[in-house]
Each structure stands twice: as structure tokens, then as C-alpha cells.
Amino acid sequence: MSGYDVIVCGGGPSGSTTAFYAAKAGLRVALVDRTKFPRDKACGGLLTPRVLNELPELAPYIEPIIECPSQDVQLYSPSMKYRIDFDFGSNTPWNIRREVFDNTLLEAAREAGAKIFTDTRVSDVQFNGGVTVSTTKGDLRAQMAIGAMGPNDKLAQMVRKTRGVRPWNDGEIGTALMWEPDVGREFMERAYGQKRSLLVHFRPAGIEGYGWVFPKDTILNIGFGGYNRTIKSINVREIWTSYLELLRKDGYFPKKDPDPPVKGAPLPLGGPLRATTMERTLIVGDSAGMVSPLSGEGIYYGMHAGKLAVETIQQALASGDFSQRALDSYHWAWYRTFGQELKDLAFFAKLALKFPERMVYYGSRDQQTCEIFADLFLGVTPGGLGKRRPIARTLRNIIRYPYFGWG
Ligand SMILES: Cc1cc2nc3c(=O)[nH]c(=O)nc-3n(C[C@H](O)[C@H](O)[C@H](O)COP(=O)(O)OP(=O)(O)OC[C@H]3O[C@@H](n4cnc5c(N)ncnc54)[C@H](O)[C@@H]3O)c2cc1C
Known part of the structure; x- marks a missing residue:
């Protein structure tokens, strides 16, 4: 033996x-x-800063292979009418x-x-x-x-x-799909700049879930994901085409009509x-x-x-x-x-799926709410979900107060 x-x-x-x-x-x-x-x-x-902070023994191995930090994130509402802009300050997530x-x-x-x-x-x-x-x-x-x-x-x-x-079950497991095209340094600098801004789109092309662009050094990581109950019923190729078109229109993707070799994997989302x-x-x-x-x-x-x-x-x-x-x-x-924290996130995931327009709307109007989103979404602001009072306030806002353009 x-x-x-x-x-x-x-x-x-x-x-x-x-x-x-x-x-x-x-x-x-x-x-x-x-x-x-x-x-x-x-x-x-995308690595949240906690990986290096809480596993410092691995930092000497990870630090040399980080492609770049991202200095800020832009989170878009489904209608694209509202946007949360959040600057990570010194607490940046890392792209690998x-x-x-x-x-x-x-x-x-x-x-x-x-x-x-x-x-x-x-x-x-x-x-x-x-x-x-x-x-x-x-x-x-x-x-x-x-x-x-x-x-x-x-x-x-x-x-x-x-x-x-x-x-x-299909309401607890998701599928996420992604593609990593090399767009070259010149395009990357022009479109994403030194900040290498992260982009997040709630319900891109109408699907329940979110789309992302995480810019690396010269490579864009583009993807979207959602629960299997939704992903199973959509035409993946069509969604890709419309998501890339949306990015291209805003100057975040260089090419027209690409036919990407998309990769996917299952993702447990039920906690x-x-x-x-x-x-x-x-x-x-x-x-x-x-x-x-x-x-x-x-x-x-x-x-x-x-x-x-x-x-x-x-x-x-x-x-x-x-x-x-x-x-x-x-x-x-x-x-x-x-x-x-994962339990709280499961609750927020349900809210974000139900009221993505409203969540982004409130986040775009109030700095504290905006910080909570950044924290929930990217685990980046110090203090984490311990900040119960502002979270309660956000929930109250999202659930109770109407605004023009309900979503
Ligand atoms: C498209 C997509 C985007 C994502 N984006 C992010 C992100 O930006 N940031 C983030 O933090 N997380 C992200 N995730 C989640 C992240 O990828 C996973 O949480 C992470 O990979 C989990 O690591 P793991 O080691 O538990 O499992 P895995 O990384 O899946 O590793 C499992 C390993 O087990 C091996 N294995 C499987 N079966 C066998 C077998 N029978 N015998 C031997 N070996 C076996 C596999 O080869 C694999 O190497 C994303 C997931 C997806 C699908």
C-alpha cells in the first residue's frame, strides 16, 4: 500500500x-x-482582493502572474438607462x-x-x-x-x-459561457484605458442573468451566465451576437460579425x-x-x-x-x-434577478448603496456584508419605493 x-x-x-x-x-x-x-x-x-489578503502564503506565486488590476466597474441596468460607476480605489480586483x-x-x-x-x-x-x-x-x-x-x-x-x-435542480445550477479574443494593445488602451474598467450588463439581450467584459492585458474576457432553467431555452448563438453587437456599438468590441468559439461550464448557484x-x-x-x-x-x-x-x-x-x-x-x-455571506448573496441574487433595473437605479443615485453593490458583486469594499444597516436600507429602497421606469 x-x-x-x-x-x-x-x-x-x-x-x-x-x-x-x-x-x-x-x-x-x-x-x-x-x-x-x-x-x-x-x-x-477575475480575482477579488481577498484572495491575496486572506491567503498571503500564496501571494508570492500569484502576484507575478496577474495580468492587470481593474480600477473601476460599470454596472448597466437592463434598459441601459442607468449605470453604476464604482471606483475601487486601492482595493482593486485582479485579472488573471x-x-x-x-x-x-x-x-x-x-x-x-x-x-x-x-x-x-x-x-x-x-x-x-x-x-x-x-x-x-x-x-x-x-x-x-x-x-x-x-x-x-x-x-x-x-x-x-x-x-x-x-x-x-435547474434553478440551483447555472451555466456560464465565455470567450477570450485577443484585441491587441492599441484597441485595449483606446477602449478600456489604463483603468481596464470592468463592464457588467444585467439581463443582456433579455436573458435572465448577466453579461460581463473583464479586460486583461491584451485579451478581453467576454461572457454571460444564468440559471440552467433559462440557458436551456435560449439560442446561445443569437445571444452572443446581440451581446457582441451591444459592446461593438458602445466601442467596447472591435470586430463585426465574429463567430466565436464559445466555451461553457456549469456553475452551482444555489448556495x-x-x-x-x-x-x-x-x-x-x-x-x-x-x-x-x-x-x-x-x-x-x-x-x-x-x-x-x-x-x-x-x-x-x-x-x-x-x-x-x-x-x-x-x-x-x-x-x-x-x-x-453566501446566504446573503443568495437573497440578493433573487432580488437582482427580479428587479435588476431598480437595483441599478438606486445604486446609481446613492454612494453608500453603490458601495454595497460593488461589495456584493465583487467583494471589494472593506467591511463586507457586516454593514447590515445600509443593506437593510438598500432593501427597503428596492422593495418599497417606486421610481419612474419600474423594472
Ligand atoms: C464561465 C465562468 C466564469 C467564471 N468566472 C469567475 C470569475 O471571474 N471569478 C471567480 O472567482 N470565479 C469564476 N467562476 C467560478 C470558478 O470558475 C469556479 O468557482 C472555480 O473554478 C472553482 O474551483 P474548483 O477548484 O472548486 O473547481 P474546478 O476549477 O472546476 O476544478 C476541478 C478540477 O477537478 C478535475 N476533475 C474533475 N473530475 C475529475 C476526475 N474524475 N478525476 C480527476 N480530476 C477530476 C478537473 O479536471 C478540474 O481541474 C466562473 C465560472 C464559469 C463557468
Whole structure:
């Protein structure tokens, strides 16, 4: 039996971060991913400042691969009549490219001492006085397994079955589609300037959801996403054409009639699972639904959960207690850190879907409300959702007070 303390299944940001912190803590770690790295992943590639602030041990790896910060954001109402402009000040989000970012985190885990198996698919996991992870390249044995294989994670399915959590339905899972054309430095400087302003359009081309443009160094990351109940019924090609046309008309996209090779991926939008542990097992990141239901941001939550998971793994190894009850300290740790925030965001996501015009209208007229939107949407203003009073005021405004052009 080849022995590891922990096998991390999945080498996205959540898995690599878990493996990094576990290996740094001196644990014997294996990480298994089905793809060959470097590999790309459908994503907007926007990192909120919290990633660097709250995971400072990874900052030396991430900082050199940041393409650029974005200094401000423009959020448009569905009618385009109202717009929120928010300047991030010194608290900017960062633009990265996932192909580079994910590979960097994987290499950081390797450098910290984790044994990395890429191009190796996890096919089964069995519990037999330890954990046996069966892969396309043979079996691996360990005391614990971490599920970080994204929304269709096998380990997460086992946790759901054991803990009685039902699968996501079409109102809880979304699909986001994106494309990254290289528009060249000259166009980028002209249209997006040094500030590399982020653009967000609520209900672009009438679909329930939002569209975005996140400008990198010379590459535009353009995308839109929404709940599957909507995405399943739309003509994706038509929506792309109208969204690109809208951007082109405003000078934010250079070409006419492009036929983009769009990529998409599922995105859990129903909030985190109410159970994220079972005997010898923890699940992190998308597999556990740790994604903002409002913005689709998942990198920060998954990475932070990975860091918190390592504290519980160490305790379990030290005590020899791998029961679900003992491992639940991980569940409560992430819940205390961002669980309530994700619940609040789920509530705001419902509001934003129902009243996007009204939300942007109020945000465009009041600095405090505008800050709350920036915070909710991009997690950038210090203080976060602890600012309960202004949030209550925003809610009152949105729900109660009419304005001309109701939406
Ligand atoms: C279009 C789009 C745009 C997005 N934009 C943003 C954004 O701008 N900012 C942000 O913070 N979040 C964004 N997200 C969400 C973000 O991409 C995810 O939250 C994030 O990737 C979660 O990381 P993860 O490690 O949990 O899962 P993933 O990144 O999905 O990694 C899972 C890994 O598991 C591996 N795997 C799967 N099955 C197996 C198997 N059987 N055996 C072995 N390995 C396996 C996969 O190869 C993959 O490498 C976006 C999502 C989409 C779809």
C-alpha cells in the first residue's frame, strides 16, 4: 500500500490550495487531476482582493502572474438607462488567466511537497479502514480524501447520499459561457484605458442573468451566465451576437460579425451544501457549492475553504478520529468565515434577478448603496456584508419605493 495522509481529488484552485497548505504543514499529500496541465478552464478570470489578503502564503506565486488590476466597474441596468460607476480605489480586483493561474497553484503545491498525478482520472473511492482512490493509473491509499472535482464531483455525490442532501435542480445550477479574443494593445488602451474598467450588463439581450467584459492585458474576457432553467431555452448563438453587437456599438468590441468559439461550464448557484463532510472525507470549492449565487465568483471561496480544510485534516491525523462528527469542525470553520455571506448573496441574487433595473437605479443615485453593490458583486469594499444597516436600507429602497421606469 502506497501511503499518503491525504489524497486531494481535483487540481483546480480549491484542490491545489488544499494540497499546498497540507504539504506545507508537513503532511504526505497526493493530488490527482484528470487533465494534463497547463489546462484552461471556462472562467472570467477575475480575482477579488481577498484572495491575496486572506491567503498571503500564496501571494508570492500569484502576484507575478496577474495580468492587470481593474480600477473601476460599470454596472448597466437592463434598459441601459442607468449605470453604476464604482471606483475601487486601492482595493482593486485582479485579472488573471486560468490556464496560467491554475498551473501556478498546482506547481506551488508540488513545490511545497505534494505528489502530483495529472492526466489521471479518479474512477472510484472506497473506504476500508482508510481510503482507496482508484485512478486510471492505479490505486492510491490514504487516511483521508478531499473532493475538489468541481460541480460533478464523485466524492460530493457520496457526501450528498450519506448525508441526505438532494442533487441540484435547474434553478440551483447555472451555466456560464465565455470567450477570450485577443484585441491587441492599441484597441485595449483606446477602449478600456489604463483603468481596464470592468463592464457588467444585467439581463443582456433579455436573458435572465448577466453579461460581463473583464479586460486583461491584451485579451478581453467576454461572457454571460444564468440559471440552467433559462440557458436551456435560449439560442446561445443569437445571444452572443446581440451581446457582441451591444459592446461593438458602445466601442467596447472591435470586430463585426465574429463567430466565436464559445466555451461553457456549469456553475452551482444555489448556495453551499448544508453538509460538506462524511467519514474520512471533506469537500471544497464548486463541489460543495461554494460560489456566489449573485456574481458566480467561486475562486476565493474554494481556495479559502481549502486552507481551512487543512486545519481539520491535521486535527484528525493527530487524534486518529476521522468520523464525520470530528470532521465537522471544517464545515463550521468555512461557515463562520463565509457561510452567512453566501446566504446573503443568495437573497440578493433573487432580488437582482427580479428587479435588476431598480437595483441599478438606486445604486446609481446613492454612494453608500453603490458601495454595497460593488461589495456584493465583487467583494471589494472593506467591511463586507457586516454593514447590515445600509443593506437593510438598500432593501427597503428596492422593495418599497417606486421610481419612474419600474423594472
Ligand atoms: C464561465 C465562468 C466564469 C467564471 N468566472 C469567475 C470569475 O471571474 N471569478 C471567480 O472567482 N470565479 C469564476 N467562476 C467560478 C470558478 O470558475 C469556479 O468557482 C472555480 O473554478 C472553482 O474551483 P474548483 O477548484 O472548486 O473547481 P474546478 O476549477 O472546476 O476544478 C476541478 C478540477 O477537478 C478535475 N476533475 C474533475 N473530475 C475529475 C476526475 N474524475 N478525476 C480527476 N480530476 C477530476 C478537473 O479536471 C478540474 O481541474 C466562473 C465560472 C464559469 C463557468
